[in-house]
Amino acid sequence: MTDTEARTVPDAFFDIHRHGFVRIAVATPPVRNADPAFNGAAILAQAQEAAKAKADLVVFPELSLSGYANDDLHLQEVLCEETERQLVALARSTAGLAPLLLVGAVLKRAGRLYNTAVAIHRGRILGVVPKIFLPNYREYYEKRWFASGDGMDGLTMSLAGLSVPFGPDLLFAAEDLPGFTVHAEICEDYWSPFPPSIDGALAGATILCNLSASNITIGKSRDRHLLSASQSMRCLAAYVYSAAGHGESTTDLAWDGQGGIYELGDEMAASERFSHANDLLVCDIDVDRITQERLRMPTFNDAAARRAHPEKRFRKISFEHRPAMLADALKRPIRRYPFVPNDAGRLDEDCYEAFNIQVEGLVTRYRATPGDTMVIGISGGLDSTHAIVVAAKACDRMKVPRSNILCFTMPGFATGETTRSNAWTLMKAMGVTAEEIDIRPAARQLLADMNHPFSDGEPVYDITFENVQAGLRTDYLFRLANQRGGFVVGTGDLSELALGWCTYGVGDQMSHYAVNTGVPKTLIQYLIRWCIASNQFDAQTDAVLDAILDTEISPELVPQDAPGGLQSTEEKIGPYELNDFFLFHILRYGLRPSKVAFLAHQAWHSVDGGSWPHKFPDAKKNAYDLDTIAHWLEKFLFRFFQTSQFKRSALPNGPKVSAGGSLSPRGDWRAPSDGRADLWLAELREALGRG
Template sequence: MPESRFHSFHAHGLVRVAAATPVASVGDVATNAEAIAALIADADRRGVDLVVFPELALSSYAIDDLLLQDALLDAVEQGIAQILAASEALAPVAVVGAPVRRGGRLYNCALVIARGALLGVVPKSYLPNYREYYEKRWFASGAGLAGLEVTLAGQTVPFGADLLFAAADLPDFIFHAEVCEDYWAPLPPSTHGALAGALILCNLSASNVVVGKAREREMLAAAHATRTLSAHIFSATGAGESTTDLAWDGQAMIHELGDLLGRSARFDRTPELLVADIDVQRLRLERARNGTFNDCAAAAGHPETRFRRIGFTHQPHMRDAGLERPLRRFPFVPDDAARLDEDCYEAFNIQVEGLAQRFRATPGDHMVIGVSGGLDSTHALIVAAKTCDRLGLPRAAILAFTLPGFATGEATKANAWALMKALGVTAAEIDIRPAAERMLADLGHPFADGEPVYDVTFENVQAGLRTDYLFRLANQRGGFVIGTGDLSELALGWCTYGVGDQMSHYGVNAGVPKTLIQHLIRWSIATAQFDADTDMILDAILATEISPELVPAGADGAMQSTEDRIGPYALHDFFLHHIVHHGLPPSKVAFLAWHAWRDAAAGHWPPGFPDDARVAYDLGTIARWLRIFLTRFFATSQFKRSALPNGPKVSPGGSLSPRGEWRAPSDGSAALWLAELDRALPESDGALNR
């Protein structure tokens, strides 16, 4: 795509939406119309595609029997004409609440307006008539109304509860509107709208406020968006409404699936436009993979056959307007401290429980593990230690071995020994160098003759021998081997086929990405899972550079660096989450990664993340490592994942087991994904670092 298109959120399956909370009035229709028009103009300046206003925003809600006065209803029609005229040259589609006369009845409606045209009118289905509500005094229900029309402000348009609205020129921009109480019903009309194909659900609400109601609204919105695999926009009336018997807080929220993308200020006397970018492509892909959603549509009698789809030409601007969306640099690691603590608690205990059940079900008395002093084996070892505690076994049941090779550093070996001693496991050391030298000699490898040839054979002889020893030790001593390889390594194929980071009796880390493992170890320290001596060693291990330690340090003393070779795990985990879990195209992942990572000083970092590790990446760097990810993930490493041992799924979307979430051919190609990325990148960045 051209350079300007790459930087446009519209080019990547995103739609910009807004929940508007104007200052209301007590039936001053002309003032309300001006406030609505002003917020539509503001939405246009901010690149908004869809803006949702509160229930009866044009007439005001809490005006009781004034709603049955023709003078007020005539003014409403004039206000509609005023808003239509004001919006002719503006891009946002506006969903505005207003009372509408039709066939001798009055309906509480959502009016859908686009570029000076009234696209359709949706009447409220469920009218509250309990406690402080008595809407049936004024309004007729729109439930069941279908195939009808209404004439307003000189335009004859579709009228009924059977309307969906779909842009002809912006893929997946499909929305449904309902009004207030519809959202509280056991089966909201928007459920049928979602099953009929709407990806964005709009609720225009008045909703007076009482203690605790804001929590209830947010719970309902999050749950509804989750169940319907949708985005949900909620806008409730605020300051300015009559407070004769009730009060109003102006709560607005935007959810995507279960994620809160934004919430408005409450009890505020200034107009507000809550803006967020909805990933409608992600929603469509999520529905495509969710068979239950499709089965529900069938069980409901295929609602798409009962809805009228109102098409319109939206004319998206396709310019670079930034990104109005919370975007985590670390999708597997929450930015919020409380949420991170909760996620780490769950992840750690999933691993412990998985290993405990496997140990109960497996003959033998021991767990066997290789301990290198690196992150993965460290985390697997502390999980094993907690598993023994949970099962009431002595930690000596863990047979832990450090297996130094040609490039093992003194610091990592010391850390491995210190950790094993601190945890009280049965610890031993087996030097694999003599066996490796014999094997290299048998192979006729130049290293056996003193030549410093550090090729893949040299590396894998060491990795393979470590695993051979561990499996034979398990045979000898009645145990099974705990795998240490993590999810990120499995995604990249950064593991040797048939050895410990790919093969074991149980892969306890297989569902945990590298970026989360670091935080799990930090969580273990913060929550005093172990004693102070153990915590000091864990801190030292966290400060050590990630390295396989298979090649001796160079003349400058620099050790072999994994991330220098294959790229930052922070970026790879970002790619893994968005490509594998969500199915997003590489160009979009590059766009999102650029927004997440281009400014190290902006946005939130996970709690406890070291200041000196906070880096930024430009688009060229992101594209370079993304090509590495695509090549390794789709073309060169699936055969390793197809032969994975058992291990627990830990993170959402975090299973690459061939029996679980990811199934793919072992002889696939990355060409399609690489081509899509290169076609889309701006010319200035597309060739960089290829």
């Protein structure tokens, strides 16, 4: 944040709570079996540390107050009584701490012993959740000591002379922090075919917590990861896992202290296993994103209806969280390129999938279309390059000659020698049928027929001048397809469609099949790099692909030496890397513009910001301040919501590629063509103090 930004933007803009984030900590304190006093002190120390880290929630392991590996000592009266005393003492000692604490404790109720998760906040015990599924196989003997909490809905128990809610039907909800609603289950509960957290999520919990004392064996860490990630994805929630670690008895078992925080299937943070450092794992969870995703999936509500609406059964225990303003950096990975895989190990796999989705789409359309040729206009730019790359692979897969791809480069008044040369080099390297049509004579004639000043020698480079060239290229392509028995393969990409940076009825908006329509500009760049890295083509092709990647993105419709000539597309509409960031968060999650700006600032404020792939050495390392982000975001909002939808409403067919969404009017995005952007612009300006 610059000094100017600090003076002009309200402090509240930088508060993570304002943008729907909740800070979560996973704690694995040292433990001594059957020593609740020692364990209580260790829990308190980590709770205090979490409070300094401004955590909103801290999750401790199963039976963290007494230790898990006590075996028959669980049934000793002195241990049970001391555990309860230390629990009450711990609650009193945390009266000045802001985080909600989930602590594991053995507690007696009505002549039975329960393995429980106890919710504590600012000195108050909010409720006690008993474990439902008690493992009693192989090394586990929990039914020897504990009773199941199944069916114990609606009950209370006495602690320190107070009546406290008791049962598996409890949710803990901060009344002053929307979306901060917590469900607790214990270890084996989520190893069952139907974990209790499913009903908790359907009842409204956004953060599902597991207090665990799962011992470690070879490969079990992967199983926990799989269960936690899948539960967060299935329940459209965050899943927080804390397993017992150093200090548990190793008489027959061992412990690794695995902790993990997951959100909608993604691992957001993981602790170091087998550590004696007792570090906190801290991560910010986006509960706003979770609730938005639930709104978009009627399946979630259908599941609640099928389960007789669990929210009717659960008791919501409200508490006043009183969160402090949290205006520091987000503690979570942020993807600068959200359409691009951010895991280097998955980059090859995801690029392979994206590329082959396009190839298979084109193969199917080719086989279903009369004729045997594909017609593509080649400019020497990224989009037409990727279209010819996909078409070449489609021909290879169908075992038809690449000469069936008819490529036409059509230089106009502003075509540069670099792009023209790249276009010819690419066509020759690919082995396609290549031709050149100079559109300038036809353009002059059309401009003369319209009495345009350019036809009289005046340097008038207006929108008519530009679109006469763009339109002629498309006219030629469609008529060439008629003449030569084929169909036009469109080249326009998802980013251009979002911005409306395409001419209505022209090749970047209209074609017979739009093979790039589901691929944003940032992903196209990575897909071309992937083609080079994975040896899809020969060295000659790779060399020209590299050259095209290094070429400035430009429509080349106005001479470069003309006043106001469009030398750079990104100077006109903004960096594609920012526009794709905006598009993803608005299209995929419907986020408020102010939150999109906040996330973009977190990701892009320094060259080292964000979490993004570094596999390709030429990946750019740019930085943008908040003023720059806000400037381009306003332009994006106006173009996306107000001026461009009519172009998207008339899109040709093309495959959806990214889970981030598509803009097909038959698919992910339906909107009125005469909509306005006022509401979105006002929200952003008000949040930035510029309303």
